Amino acid sequence: MIEGIIVKGIGGFYYVKTDTGIYECRARGVFRENKITPLIGDRVKIRENNLDMTGYVEEIMERETELIRPPVANVTQAVIVMSVKSPSLNLWLLDRFLVLAEEQKLNVVIVINKIDLDNNSIGKNIYENYSNMGYKVILSSCTLNKEIDTLKEVLKDEVTVFAGPSGVGKSSILNRIQPNLKLKTGEISEKTKRGKHTTRHVELIELDAGGYVLDTPGFSSLKLDFIETEGELQQYFKDIRKYSGHCKFNSCLHVKEPDCEVKKQLELGNISKERYNNYLNFLDEIKRNTRRY
Incomplete structure (x- = not known):
């Protein structure tokens, strides 16, 4: 063998x-x-x-990591690609991707693409908020060839899953990094303003500079049914995890409990309201999931 x-x-x-x-x-x-x-x-x-x-x-052989969707093994890092426009940035989906990557203990790089279309400082705000949480954030543009060399270095000698909804430019970025890939790129549906699926199957692509990437089919939802308890979720939110140890109760879920440090930091602006609202929405989803069993 x-x-x-x-x-x-x-x-x-x-x-x-x-x-x-x-x-x-x-x-x-x-x-x-x-x-x-x-x-x-x-x-x-x-x-x-x-x-x-x-x-x-x-x-x-024994797997080091295993993702649920896309179903891939032995990935060392996740590059989560979103766009500022066409399709519009979806923080709810970004945070869901981050939860999955955190659960698998993957190194994470956030790429905000199509920065050439950013007229409202969306990219700058994401850069500041998520960099402060400890994530590496790259503002890229295939049109301007912006930060392509930085991304090439990020991918070197890693096994990277490219994740993100359809139309944000995952295949376009990879084509810029390695032109001989000639991956098919998609258009934006005029009706839905969402990307049309262009990647039909999951494939591990070897890079000339070293390493592999997985250009995965785009998708717009991600179940959280791999999280078994309500208290587990906060471990996958870096900004909430940072303060959760200072709450009055060890079992604090940061919803209505007294003397909650997370809610104090939320009021001080050290945790974004969008992130906290996504945390609450995800928490409700996990509660519904656990009641079924």
């Missing part, structure tokens, strides 16, 4: 990159019996047939 990494999966076939080439593989039936699905990014061992470059996935 030889070792490799799954770079693409389509219709039950897994394409495994090895030192001797890419093999088209099926997964052994034992995985299905044990309800295990190979994921893009999995490091695997395959039984190969060198005559036609086919094989079978025999073993999946």
Whole structure:
């Protein structure tokens, strides 16, 4: 057997990159019996047939990380791409992406794209707010070629998932970073003002400068059903976590409890109202989820 990494999966076939080439593989039936699905990014061992470059996935090595949506393994960082316009910036969705990345303990880079269309200092405000939380924020523009070299350096030698809704420019950014990728880019629907899906499957793309990226299908919702308790959520909000240890009660959820340090910092402007409102909305969603079980 030889070792490799799954770079693409389509219709039950897994394409495994090895030192001797890419093999088209099926997964052994034992995985299905044990309800295990190979994921893009999995490091695997395959039984190969060198005559036609086919094989079978025999073993999946232990995963370091596992994302739910997109379903990928062994990612080391997340680049969350939003745009200031066309489509408009969605802080609710940005914070949901951040919750997932924090839960997986991924390094996070926030990219606010199409900064050339920013007439209302939206990008500047996001930069200030989220940088103060400890996130790396990059204001980019494919039209102006702004910060493309910075992004190229960020991706070097990492396994990066590019996440964000359709139309924000994920594929355009990757094409700027590495022109020979020639990824299909989309247009904005005039009716909905949202992006049209252009990436149809999850694929691990090798970069010339080193590392891999996952250009994933855009999506506009993300379930939080992986969070099991209400108290767990605050651990995935950096700004709330920073102050939560100073609340009067260890079990404080920062809603109506007395002597809540988080609410004090909210009044002082050290936690943004938008972030706090998103936290409350997510908390309500988790409460509804937990009542079902």
